[in-house]
Amino acid sequence: MSATCYDCIVVGSGHAGSSAALSAVQYGCRNVLMIDKCPEEWAGGNGYFTAGAHRTVHDGLPDILPIVSNVSTEQAQKIDMDPYTTDDFSRDIMRLSDNRSDSDIVRAVVEGSRGAVQWLKDYVGVPFILSFHRQAYEVEGRQKFWGGMVLSVEDGGKGLIAAHHRALHRAGVQIWYNCPAVDLIEQDGAVTGVVACRNGELLELHSKSVILASGGFESSPELRRKYLGDLWQAARVRGTPYNNGDGLTLAKKVNALVRPPAPSFAEAGCHSTCWDYNAPLDHGSRVLSNQYTKSGYPLGVMINSKGERFVDEGEDFRNYTYAKFGRRILEQDGGMALQVYDSKVISWLRKEEYGDGIVEKIWGDTLEDLADKLSSKGLKDKARFLETMQEFNKAVGAHRKKYPNLKWDPSVKDGLSTESVPLPKSNWALTIDEPPFLAVRVACGITFTFGGLAIDPETAGVLRDSEQKEAVKGLFCTGELVGGLFYANYPGGSGLTAGAVFGRRAGKEAAKLASY
Structure with a gap:
């Protein structure tokens, strides 16, 4: 089994994983590898299949206009858009989950949302637009936005993933497709890499950190039946067919904490x-x-x-x-x-x-x-x-x-x-x-499952299932694999935002470890 060393390894090529890899480079990682079990033609995970909606706090139209590219000065005079505050965003997540969501995780998403959106525009190059086609109606000659969420991406999820992968190319991030991660490498209680299968060969890929961004288990009829109930075997998969719960399987290696506990994933829903x-x-x-x-x-x-x-x-x-x-x-x-x-x-x-x-x-x-x-x-x-x-x-x-x-x-x-x-x-x-x-x-x-790994909201570090619930050194998580955020329902556009928020934090922490 051959071995190679990297500053950071990201598992998953979607929006959250791309955010993590780019953040790692921004904060100092020089040798970042992204691996994905899917073939290249399926790159982008579930993010590719979205409308590109991002929910963020904002102070109203003047705050949002500099981010978007599809509003003329004349159009701006005919738009009604209320501010969307941190209280609004937090309240929406909590009320839709019947107050079951982890308040610290919610706070991290909400308070990090505006900065994440700005970063996606400025650093990644995501082409944001006002979501006239999904979140506004023309009433008496004015475009009236409703439901708190106002941002989309030009060409939806396709445009979002295209922007990410252009940025990944510029940043020099290596991407290996058809390369599933099959195990985590652990040494002295810390994760120090992954075992991956490439071209039929098992490879030891060593790194100071591993970021799991491989999605939930919605693409597996067996896991849907096991964790959500028999009914869910008949659901149609809305996005990638490659989200089969691999991140959960890998995290068992280090006794990671899941939220809610795996037998009760039906409580979280999807x-x-x-x-x-x-x-x-x-x-x-x-x-x-x-x-x-x-x-x-x-x-x-x-x-x-x-x-x-x-x-x-x-x-x-x-x-x-x-x-x-x-x-x-x-x-x-x-x-x-x-x-x-x-x-x-x-x-x-x-x-x-x-x-x-x-x-x-x-x-x-x-x-x-x-x-x-x-x-x-x-x-x-x-x-x-x-x-x-x-x-x-x-x-x-x-x-x-x-x-x-x-x-x-x-x-x-x-x-x-x-x-x-x-x-x-x-x-x-x-x-x-x-x-x-x-x-x-x-x-x-079915879009994605809500149950997943428990993380430290400040670092996106995966927590160990122990009395101390300390973070596993070198292991981070972002995207749909994060547990404790949504239960049964969620406010549209908050999933992509959460992926960027925790992806940025995971990448930053990975860069700190790489510098030691």
Whole structure:
């Protein structure tokens, strides 16, 4: 077995791993190696499949404008954007986790978010844009941002990973693909490298530090069943097929602490979203990537095969509910649901997700006509479907009569409800009665798992499962492998931000070790 020495070794080629490698170089590492089990054509991990959304604290539009490249002076005069404070960001993570998230980890992400975004722009060269297409609606001639998250990346996750890999090339970081890490090297209680398999040969790769950024276990049906439950074997993998829990396996070598404890990973859950029913089962599309998302449900209704609604589509803004509604779809008969819209809102649906050639569209000139066509697409009870639509429309009308001054506005929680039905739609409720009618089929797309390794929030050092819970010298973690941050749900855009925050910290600490 041959041996080679490096200043820092990063396991994983995605956004978090790239952030860690670049930070290590910035702070002084001269010989950084990144390894990934995937072939080069799958480089970028799950980050490649995202919309590039980054959630960060900010002081409003004047604070954000210098970061982005898609806003003219004239456009800026027609934008409404409230500041997003540290309290706002912290509160959003905590409320969506029912206060289960580790407050110290949350604080690190929130307080490090603005600096991480600026670093991604200035040091990495990420081309940030204002997320008009996902996080704003034009209302009365003004672009109104909602839901706290305002930043995206030009060309989404593809643009994000391309920027990272240009920066990695400039920084001289070596990248080995088709090179899985199979073990950690440990000496005197410290991690001093990895054993990797390259071209069929086992290599001892020695280093002062190893940074694990290999994602969760969402791509493994067996681990999903083991840790999340039998139901999850049927979920569609939204991103890379190479996130098989390898980081968890490696960390067992040093008795790493996991949060929550591994048998209880179901408590943490996962990011699961409304996903195109016709998407591949075990991996995302490198071409369509995030376009398989179907996030327009606040504008319409979601109905299961029995013809019944099963979620409050207007419970909150989309980016506070989309990561949990996938599970609710998975729980329905056949793991399928139907999103239904009428002509009043079809033009408001994002063309990236609902455009021609992107999704199978099922049209009807009447609701009865639509129901007939849906009967061959998984709808089992046509009569109940029509009853549900009639009850919904009646409830919308009753609420409008009761509150005649309320106005439909998708950029705020407008209070337009169907409060008289057992499961109300709390906001944005409009009658579905103007032809043509559109339905699309959706399933559950699993994005990433929330359980993972416990880390020191200041250094991103992996903690050992002992009474002292001290950090394992030389071992760091970032990205979706970090545990204790999210439980059951999360505010959109915070995952990429967390990957950059802890990636920067891990890289900085790795450089300190390399200098000794």
